[in-house]
Amino acid sequence: MAAAAALASSSAAVATFGRGANRPASSVRRDVASIRSTTSSTSSSSSRRGPGAGPVPVVRAAAKSSSALDELLGAKIIAPNGGGDAEVRDSVTKYYGETLQTSDDLKTSACCTPNLLPKKIKSILASVPDEVKAKYYGCGSPTPLGIDGLRVLDLGSGSGRDCYVAAALVGESGSVIGIDMTDAQLDVARRHAETYCVDALGYAAPGNMEFRKGTIEDLRAANVEDNSVDLIISNCVINLSPDKPAVLSEAMRALADGGEFYFSDVYCDRRLPEDLRSHEILLGECLGGAMYVEDFKRLCVATGFADPRVLEGHEIEIKDEALAALLGEAKFYSITYRLFKLPPGRLESLCEDYGQYALYKGTIDGHPNAYSLDDHHRIEKNKPFLVCGNTASMLGETWLGKHFEIVGNRDVHYGLFDCGPSPVAGGGGGGDAPAGGACC
Numbered sequence: 458m459a460a461a462a463a464l465a466s467s468s469a470a471v472a473t474f475g476r477g478a479n480r481p482a483s484s485v486r487r488d489v490a491s492i493r494s495t496t497s498s499t500s501s502s503s504s505r506r507g508p509g510a511g512p513v514p515v516v517r518a519a520a521k522s523s524s525a526l527d528e529l530l531g532a533k534i535i536a537p538n539g540g541g542d543a544e545v546r547d548s549v550t551k552y553y554g555e556t557l558q559t560s561d562d563l564k565t566s567a568c569c570t571p572n573l574l575p576k577k578i579k580s581i582l583a584s585v586p587d588e589v590k591a592k593y594y595g596c597g598s599p600t601p602l603g604i605d606g607l608r609v610l611d612l613g614s615g616s617g618r619d620c621y622v623a624a625a626l627v628g629e630s631g632s633v634i635g636i637d638m639t640d641a642q643l644d645v646a647r648r649h650a651e652t653y654c655v656d657a658l659g660y661a662a663p664g665n666m667e668f669r670k671g672t673i674e675d676l677r678a679a680n681v682e683d684n685s686v687d688l689i690i691s692n693c694v695i696n697l698s699p700d701k702p703a704v705l706s707e708a709m710r711a712l713a714d715g716g717e718f719y720f721s722d723v724y725c726d727r728r729l730p731e732d733l734r735s736h737e738i739l740l741g742e743c744l745g746g747a748m749y750v751e752d753f754k755r756l757c758v759a760t761g762f763a764d765p766r767v768l769e770g771h772e773i774e775i776k777d778e779a780l781a782a783l784l785g786e787a788k789f790y791s792i793t794y795r796l797f798k799l800p801p802g803r804l805e806s807l808c809e810d811y812g813q814y815a816l817y818k819g820t821i822d823g824h825p826n827a828y829s830l831d832d833h834h835r836i837e838k839n840k841p842f843l844v845c846g847n848t849a850s851m852l853g854e855t856w857l858g859k860h861f862e863i864v865g866n867r868d869v870h871y872g873l874f875d876c877g878p879s880p881v882a883g884g885g886g887g888g889d890a891p892a893g894g895a896c897c
């Protein structure tokens with residue numbers, strides 16, 4: 458039923474947003490057919506799968522993805538002048554390189570982070586240069602604690618604030634690369650990098666933090682190798698991309714097994730019409746390119762990031778009256794997602810019960826007593842916590858693995874795992890964002 462609904466809504470998206478007129482009808486049909494098989498294979502377990510059925514096969518999206526997937530999922534942005542991907546990037550570069558001088562120039566709270574940062578990050582920020590902080594346009598806090606020694610990549614690093622924070626968190630043995638396409642932003646990020654690493658952090662050399670010019674849809678061109686990073690972060694950028702399937706595919710390619718894509722971005726509670734998606738200011742303010750959150754989850758699953766988890770979400774305030782009038786009833790949310798890269802098939806499309814439990818060792822910096830994997834898994838130190846197979850893999854087979862003991866394996870299956878509702882989904886935790894987790 459859910460699979461059928463997904464397909465029906467995807468087909469509706471083609472009718473509404475389809476831009477396939479400039480492509481041969483047969484190629485559109487071919488792409489749609491391949492997505493249809495992806496969608497049906499990944500969502501087939503909406504009906505219960507037998508214990509012997511094995512993991513649901515995961516189909517990873519092709520790296521080159523300007524395809525019907527964009528159109529099906531409303532992922533495509535249209536440039537203000539009606540142009541293509543290059544014009545979208547030009548418009549965004551102009552917005553962040555010229556129109557905005559500091560975060561005070563923003564017209565909405567989309568690119569603003571509520572002041573709920575962990576103590577540790579607040580204390581690191583105290584030594585981040587003011588110019589870097591003044592040009593910060595993020596919408597969340599995508600820098601997890603406990604990442605010492607990891608190789609971090611920041612997509613759309615802007616003036617570099619999150620990279621500066623990550624450089625302190627990974628320590629001298631880790632590394633941070635920021636990628637951005639806007640020279641004015643890169644200039645600020647690079648200007649202070651050396652003094653910050655050497656003087657503020659006390660590192661022997663500035664080499665563990667670097668900023669590269671490039672687009673997040675083609676990380677290979679910025680010399681980001683396959684399986685070369687442990688953690689990808691991003692803050693309020695993916696909505697600006699004209700080719701979101703390519704961004705997710707590139708993240709999947711760049712991550713090492715057990716790595717994670719941990720990012721905050723803007724999502725909408727509906728598919729926006731073309732006139733809003735091509736509006737220059739709405740695009741720049743991170744609203745016009747915001748994907749319908751359910752389509753975004755479908756895109757994650759189609760790329761191989763099965764079971765996207767929501768860590769946090771909050772509604773965005775549209776302060777500008779003219780923009781608010783244009784947007785009508787559409788609601789926008791900043792959501793922090795966690796997508797784990799595990800071997801294909803390891804993450805199933807539903808939470809399955811193998812009788813496993815997790816023990817948190819209390820060893821993650823800043824989380825001495827309990828750790829929140831997402832909005833509905835807060836795991837107390839040393840207290841056995843029953844987990845589904847997916848959660849067991851996320852905690853035990855990723856960069857988090859050294860901090861958890863997973864008891865049990867997948868040898869015996871006990872049926873579907875009974876998860877509670879997600880608080881962020883409005884199921885009792887007081888969160889105000891739409892449902893995000895594909896898990897439970």
Ligand SMILES: C[S@@+](CC[C@H](N)C(=O)[O-])C[C@H]1O[C@@H](n2cnc3c(N)ncnc32)[C@H](O)[C@@H]1O
Pocket residue numbers: 546549550553568592593594595596612613614615616617618619636637638639642671672673674691692693694697698699743
């Ligand atoms: C809203 S700002 C966020 C910057 C930074 N993450 C922060 O939190 O301050 C968006 C940034 O993403 C960059 N950007 C947008 N689309 C991009 C793309 N397709 N490729 C590379 N960079 C992009 C822009 O140049 C801009 O610096």
